[in-house]
Amino acid sequence: MKVTVCGAAGGIGQPLSLLLKQSPHITHLSLYDIVNTPGVAADLSHINTRAKVTGHIGAAQMDAALEGSDIVVIPAGVPRKPDMTRDDLFKINAGIIRDLATAAAKNCPKAFMLIISNPVNSTVPIVAEVFKKHGVYDPKRLFGVTTLDIVRASTFVSEIVGGDAATLRVPVIGGHSGVTIIPLLSQVGGTSGLSQERIEKLTNRIQFGGDEVVKAKAGAGSATLSMAYAGARFTFSILDAIASNKPVVECTYVDLNSDAQGGAATKKITGDIQFFSVPVELGPAGVQRILPIGNLSEYEAGLLKTALPELNGNIVKGTSFISQANL
Ligand SMILES: NC(=O)C1=CN([C@@H]2O[C@H](COP(=O)(O)OP(=O)(O)OC[C@H]3O[C@@H](n4cnc5c(N)ncnc54)[C@H](O)[C@@H]3O)[C@@H](O)[C@H]2O)C=CC1
Numbered sequence: 366m367k368v369t370v371c372g373a374a375g376g377i378g379q380p381l382s383l384l385l386k387q388s389p390h391i392t393h394l395s396l397y398d399i400v401n402t403p404g405v406a407a408d409l410s411h412i413n414t415r416a417k418v419t420g421h422i423g424a425a426q427m428d429a430a431l432e433g434s435d436i437v438v439i440p441a442g443v444p445r446k447p448d449m450t451r452d453d454l455f456k457i458n459a460g461i462i463r464d465l466a467t468a469a470a471k472n473c474p475k476a477f478m479l480i481i482s483n484p485v486n487s488t489v490p491i492v493a494e495v496f497k498k499h500g501v502y503d504p505k506r507l508f509g510v511t512t513l514d515i516v517r518a519s520t521f522v523s524e525i526v527g528g529d530a531a532t533l534r535v536p537v538i539g540g541h542s543g544v545t546i547i548p549l550l551s552q553v554g555g556t557s558g559l560s561q562e563r564i565e566k567l568t569n570r571i572q573f574g575g576d577e578v579v580k581a582k583a584g585a586g587s588a589t590l591s592m593a594y595a596g597a598r599f600t601f602s603i604l605d606a607i608a609s610n611k612p613v614v615e616c617t618y619v620d621l622n623s624d625a626q627g628g629a630a631t632k633k634i635t636g637d638i639q640f641f642s643v644p645v646e647l648g649p650a651g652v653q654r655i656l657p658i659g660n661l662s663e664y665e666a667g668l669l670k671t672a673l674p675e676l677n678g679n680i681v682k683g684t685s686f687i688s689q690a691n692l
């Protein structure tokens with residue numbers, strides 16, 4: 366397995382690459398960035414685990430970095446500062462993602478594409494459109510990484526209801542920004558005794574967990590270490606699904622057309638939206654099955670209603686960035 370990290374010298378990229386270096390499934394870890402990758406690669410290459418590490422720097426080396434990759438993980442681009450929304454990052458990050466996706470479509474058209482760069486709600490549709498333009502789009506292989514929302518939800522919920530945060534699973538659906546993040550607390554054991562006020566506070570903390578970190582870092586960026594953990598967890602789930610043939614379930618932001626039947630069932634609840642984070646059964650070819658969202662409480666149904674217009678706007682913004690652009 367060749368795994369390429371684009372943005373590998375960044376705040377997320379470095380710890381993510383360190384975690385990925387520990388996977389016995391990865392034979393080649395390819396690190397791409399526009400700065401500092403020779404140093405990061407030299408450093409990681411001294412670790413006595415299986416993966417061979419190569420560093421690639423600048424646009425001239427992008428093709429070599431991506432060529433033949435099985436998985437491409439993208440945390441490239443700028444992070445938020447206080448008082449910015451994720452959508453404010455679109456102006457800079459949309460072009461970065463377009464260029465990386467174009468190179469991936471040419472050099473590794475069958476790769477699993479794992480998109481971390483914000484705004485995820487829009488960057489994932491950008492990758493889809495670029496791959497379509499190159500005639501290589503397989504919706505089963507494109508994922509917006511929303512794992513940090515699930516990781517946070519497990520932590521915050523277990524702080525209130527107890528239990529082991531490492532094994533407590535909280536489904537989080539929708540998108541990856543503010544009100545588009547919809548935690549389904551009613552589906553988690555131990556939450557039925559919580560007051561509505563408690564549920565609303567907990568929901569708000571999960572929706573705005575990113576802002577908590579942005580504020581605490583006070584201008585020095587957004588979540589990097591917890592994101593590296595979450596990104597590694599999602600990449601390991603994909604690797605497990607490929608290597609073990611045992612289906613693995615993760616909530617992730619996917620094209621609902623990636624599973625006609627499961628997608629149609631989801632659209633009965635969401636309306637006609639193309640991208641949505643749902644529980645997905647991952648298999649060797651990517652999305653194997655979109656699983657049912659399950660029952661929503663009245664409060665969660667209200668959250669969904671609020672989320673959909675914003676999410677849809679983010680999707681249209683990403684899609685039209687490519688369809689109107691000349692590639
Ligand atoms: N999906 C999620 O849950 C999360 C997403 N993020 C997003 O991840 C992105 C990266 O965040 P950080 O690592 O903190 O930022 P950072 O600024 O520390 O690192 C970004 C890296 O991208 C590189 N880069 C810039 N343009 C590039 C290009 N054209 N090709 C390759 N590399 C390029 C930079 O040189 C830098 O090393 C941001 O957009 C941030 O909002 C952050 C946390 C959670």
Ligand SMILES: O=C([O-])CC(=O)C(=O)O
Binds near residue numbers: 445574579
């Ligand atoms: O908040 C941000 O900008 C970074 C992010 O996506 C998160 O931490 O969830």
